[in-house]
Amino acid sequence: MDNKMQLAKDKLIVALDVDTIERAEALVKQLNGTVGMFKVGMQLFYSAGPDIVRRLKEQGVKVFLDLKLHDIPNTVGQAAKALAGLGADIINVHASGGSAMMRAAAEALQEGAGVLNIPAPKLISVTILTSIDQNTFSGEIGLPGDIKDKVRDWALLTKGAGLQGVVCSPREIEIIREACGQEFEIITPGIRPSWSVTGDQKRIMTPAEAIGLGASYLVVGRPITGAADPFDAAGRVLVEMTEGI
Template identity: 70%
Template structure:
């Protein structure tokens, strides 16, 4: 069971959706022995600045830098170089930016990492945000296919562009696996334990169910960080994951 708990820990990414570097580092102090990686998103990065990534790396933790780059290829490539220099372990772009943009990001990351003499961060693409439900997808965003079909198409495009994987709802894991194979990385937000509330997430799944579907990493935020005892909440999720490994 000990080995399963260790593996479960490595699959858990905690979202540091807080406003200050001090709050983020406090959570890391409470959770670093139980969590394999921490996610820095727009909320923290834009308020604490790029230095928060360096501070987290100095604290000895792995960082998923979730800024969802989406612009013309040259702009995204130059931004990706900067994020690589910060020391992030995973960075992401939007698959909707297209093949040229994604390929430019991946090439820039690998070139910058080689120049710095360090391992390249993994580059992944966001497919359809987990806050989007089928009604918004079709009637607001204007897609005529269903969400699963579009996610599978974007995942395949991502693989063809040379990226390492995607961010997608756990509801789409199976179709991504069929399209892209078992070695393609899938990171799943929209993870909600049965004992938590869904919040603004629409396409959700429990941790054990997502892992059973084939997720590589699970991103969990408020069900852990919003609890009075974040470490206890994280341990509860890790124990649930270990039971299905």
């Protein structure tokens, strides 16, 4: 594996948006060694339970636990403390919960991991979901201004609260890089390879485009997990990613 392909592999997160442990583990078996990390979201976590994270970690893979915690600071802090022991590599909260909530989560993760004497997961925030376009943002949610400006503001709030990065659409990569620096993690869903369908994502970009703009990680789900041959689909995504490196 050449350097560009290895770098692409390390940056690719496959979303295990399935509802059974068996399906998730089958995908991990197919793709382990080809991708850098697997995302466990609400669908899988709520159907399979917390043990799914432990089982995946036992297979030696990295896990992004995508539960988007969002509640009052104490509740989110206690939830983060409970999740710290699962062994996930990344956990997230919603930036719209505010800085006090994000700080509570960060402190609780450190406390929970410290009690167990294990490394604390990275903590990142979710800004604006990639399924939301400007019309929804302004007309339905009722927030003023441009989506990009709000994403930048929440990224700065996230950094100020001591978190390591954000989830955002690839269209906000440049503005966040400029505002938050090169060390800030930017995880981008809304990635659609040139050969795949858009689905319900709206603020999207190809793998090569997102990598070229400076994304830290790309999250790809259905174009890989819904393919007849997920291993082949992952390989095709990696090839596109190398074009942006």
